[in-house]
Amino acid sequence: MTVKRIVIKLISTLYLVTILTSNLFSQTVPDFIENIIHRDKQFSAMAGQKGIKEAYLSVLHKDGIIFRPEPVNGINYFKLLPNDIPGTLTREPVFADVSNDQTLGFTTGPYDYKGENDGVISINSGEYVSIWIKEKKKWELMLDLGIAHGKTAFTPQFTYANPMTFGMKRATLDFIAEEQQKNSMEILKATDELYCGAITNGKTETTYKEFLSSSIRLLRNNQLPILGKSPALTYLNSQYVEYSYRNSHVYVAPSRDLGYTTGTGSITTIVKNQKTTQNINYLRVWRKENSGFWRIVLDIEAPAQ
Structure with a gap:
């Protein structure tokens, strides 16, 4: 058994242990989390009842981005499609986080897409953000991105992050809040670019250790979600590849405690002196922790081809 297979098997075991452990505890879900989960489930229910097109058009922001596989405006994309898009989409949120001012949040969980071609039914499963x-x-x-992985045996119990850890709030005066938000976005953009540059230059081990949150959720194509910093470091440090990233967008909530960055990149694998390069789209969700530093709480890379 190769080292890579041993690592993958270990991570899959850790994923199941994490899921089983989380199921031992119940949470009372607060209203601000319940609201975003309700919206996510509302989308899923409409996808089953009225189809994928109408479901997306019912929730998309006017500037909302989807990946097909390149990033495109979601409303413009779906308006060009026929109403009867084949296949059914179901998904279930298992984790959510919301900014202190409750204007920015994210949901993630497993999805299934069931399609039919010439009488043959196929089911594609994965994880969405x-x-x-x-x-x-x-x-x-505002943004929807996913990866593929094998269908899991069961859906994990829902959990959420406490958005009040850092205690930051939006300024009362609009012009102050806008200036603070602008400054925070510039800082997060520089932070993401610093992270991208360090990884591209091969300083992977120390960079991951510094930038990843202890509660990181790592999503990679054909892998089950990797939950927690230790399993994430184990996986990432086992990858013998070359990276190249380029930031394209950044946004931070007015409360300056939650934000996200997106961009493109390439991953080059060298096997027997032969290089194979895969282009990817990335999304990183960042939270400002009690230390005052931005840390990555979710990192997803999806194929761009």
């Missing part, structure tokens, strides 16, 4: 924005009264879908 949705970024939600609440500018008015309703949560709207």
Whole structure:
């Protein structure tokens, strides 16, 4: 058995242990988390009842981005498609986090897409991440990205992050809040670029250790979710590849405690002196921890081809 297979088997075992352990504890879900989960489940229910197109159009923000596989405006994309898109989509949120001012949040969990071709039914499974924005009264879908993996035996119990860990709030005066938000986005953009540059230059082990949150959720194609810093470091440090990343977008909630960055990249694998390169889209969700530093709480890389 190769080292890579041993690592993958170990991570899969840790994933199941984490799931089973979390199921031993119950949480009373607060309203601010319940609201974003309700919106996510509302989308899933509509996808089953009225189809994928209508479901997406009912929740997408006017600037919302989906990946097909390149990033495109979601509303423009779905408006060009026929109403009767084949296949059914189901998904179940298992984790959520919301900013202190309750204007930015994300949900993630397993999905199944069931399709039929010439009478043959196929089911594609994986993990999705949705970024939600609440500018008015309703949560709207700002970004949606997913990876593929084998179907899991069961759905983990839902958990959520406590958004009040850092205690930051939006400034009362609008012009101050806007300036603080702008400054925070510049800092997070520089932080993401620093992270990208360090990884690209091969300083992977120390960079992962410094930037990953203890509660990191790592999502990679054809892998079950990797939960927690120790399993994530084990997986990432076992990858003998070359990385190249480029930041394209950053956003931070007005409360300056939760944000996300997106971009593109390439992963080059060298096997028997032969290089194989795969282009990817990345999404990183960042939370400002009690130390005042931005840390990555979710990292997903999905194939861009």
